[in-house]
Amino acid sequence: MSIRPISEDDLHAYVDRALEPERQAEVAAYLESHPDVAKRVAAFADQRGWLRSALGPIAEEPLPPQLNLSRIIESRRRRPSSARWAIAVMLMLAIGGIGGWTMRGATQAPASGLAALAQEASDSYQVYASDRTRPVELRDSTELVSWVSSRLRQPVKLPDLSKSGYRFMGGRVVPTAHGPAAMFMYDDDHGERLVVLTRPMTSDQNAPMAPHAGGNIAGFSWADGGMGYSLVGPGAAEQLRPLANEVRKQARSI
Structure with a gap:
């Protein structure tokens, strides 16, 4: 019996202890064999514990009567306990927002447009x-294209990079802050892997190709007709430009 691939949602539910016991055990086994992912999940757990520790005492206090809606309407004056609760609520919102983005791997306010796509x-x-x-969820190209097109509610074309020396490995639907995205993965004879990510854009719906780099990977991102595309892989961005041009040319032929 094959094990369902571990998704990003599974990792967060694992930290929150929201999975069924069997699935919890599957994720735990996955983390034992993937130390890089386990390290990231441990940071999630630390963040969760810190939030509980920081806000737990305030959350256990009874709600002050001054925060009753009818009393607020009657008077705009607030007592100290009410003010403390207001500060606590703002603190929870602020920390919760920061914590949520930290758990998604961000260390600053979320980006938008091509910058967000490149980061995703x-x-x-x-x-x-x-x-x-299990780098991919589906390997059958026909089934994959049908699935991702349905989830993105847009016709999606699978780029063919075989003439550039890269074989199609498979793909999956991945969650992003801007909705689902289709991820396609490729590799060459040396085991070097590339990823192409595409999703509908809410901003930068038509944007020229732009390079980006971070750590040991780089890539190009662009948008045409409301769909965004990003190709990433190891090495320098300029080495990936011919591949990005090929993906863009094929996408425009839909």
Whole structure:
């Protein structure tokens, strides 16, 4: 019996102890064989514990009567306990927002447009390209294209990079802050892997190709007709430009 691939949602539910016991055990086994992912999940757990420790005492206090809606309407004056609760609520919102983005691998306010797409592609590459056991969820190209087109509610074309020396390995649907995205993965005879990520864009719906780099990976991102595309892989960005041009040419032929 095959084990369902471990998704990003599974990792967060694992930290929250929201999985069924059997699935919890599957994720635990996965983390034992994937130390890089386990390290990231440990940071999630630390963040969760810190939030509980910081806000737990305030959350246990009874709600002050001054925060009753009818009393607020009657008077705009607040007592100290009410003020403390207001500060606590703002603190929870602020820390919760920061914590949520930290758990998604961000250390600053979320980006938008091409910058967000480039970061999402890089994150997907970091998580899945290093997985030597289950880097992709579906390997059948016909089934995959049908699935991702349905989830993105847009016709999606699978780029063919075989003439550039890269074989199609498979793909999956990945979650992003801007909705689902389709991830396609490729490798060459040396085991070097590339990722192409595509999703509908809410901003930068038509944007020229732009390079980006971070750590040991780089890539190009662009948008045409409301769809965004990002190709990422190891090495310098300029080495990937011909591949990005090929993906863009094929996408425009849809």
